[in-house]
Amino acid sequence: MALTIEDIQQLPEGQTFDCKSIQVSTKALAIPIVAMANADGGILVVGVSDTTRRIEGIDQEMKHLNDLLCVPMDLCVPSVNVSFSYLPCVDEHGRSNRILLIHVPASNRLHTTQADDCYMRVGDKSKKLNFEERLQLMSDKGERNFEDEPVGDAVINDINMNAVADFVHIIGYNKSPMEYLRENNNFSYNQKWQRIC
Numbered sequence: 001m002a003l004t005i006e007d008i009q010q011l012p013e014g015q016t017f018d019c020k021s022i023q024v025s026t027k028a029l030a031i032p033i034v035a036m037a038n039a040d041g042g043i044l045v046v047g048v049s050d051t052t053r054r055i056e057g058i059d060q061e062m063k064h065l066n067d068l069l070c071v072p073m074d075l076c077v078p079s080v081n082v083s084f085s086y087l088p089c090v091d092e093h094g095r096s097n098r099i100l101l102i103h104v105p106a107s108n109r110l111h112t113t114q115a116d117d118c119y120m121r122v123g124d125k126s127k128k129l130n131f132e133e134r135l136q137l138m139s140d141k142g143e144r145n146f147e148d149e150p151v152g153d154a155v156i157n158d159i160n161m162n163a164v165a166d167f168v169h170i171i172g173y174n175k176s177p178m179e180y181l182r183e184n185n186n187f188s189y190n191q192k193w194q195r196i197c
Contacts, residue, residue: 016042035126047099057097
């Protein structure tokens, strides 16, 4: 969708559209980039006040603009593969100027900020995810399987030891199935397991 200045001034911020002042900090810009990448993607417009929709432009802040252009690579983990485009405009002072459009694709990976905070775009907000929501998003994106999650109240009787015995035989493990569970991949790690095992 090709946006015009008029579109940008009239479109409400939402799931896939957000405006940021040229004064936005690099850390603050990383948040909606991560949030959009974790959701449906979208377009971030830089150089337009997000509160008043004044057209500020970006050309008067070239050093800061260069820092902002590095955000998807330097402050998003892993990097978000955005694309950039520029839209000519006349700024609030009547000067020829440009605004920056950051096109954020929806990602099949989970992204965080450099501070390891995870966000997801929900409506017109970048919602910080708690631990459980982050695990759910990882599962939804196929980065974490349900089978990988620990079962905190499991006891030794919950395990089919015949199946474990078959498995250790197939892989050529020279110790007992119980030793395999104790010594490999942190299958047993809490006090309950240590006491029962």
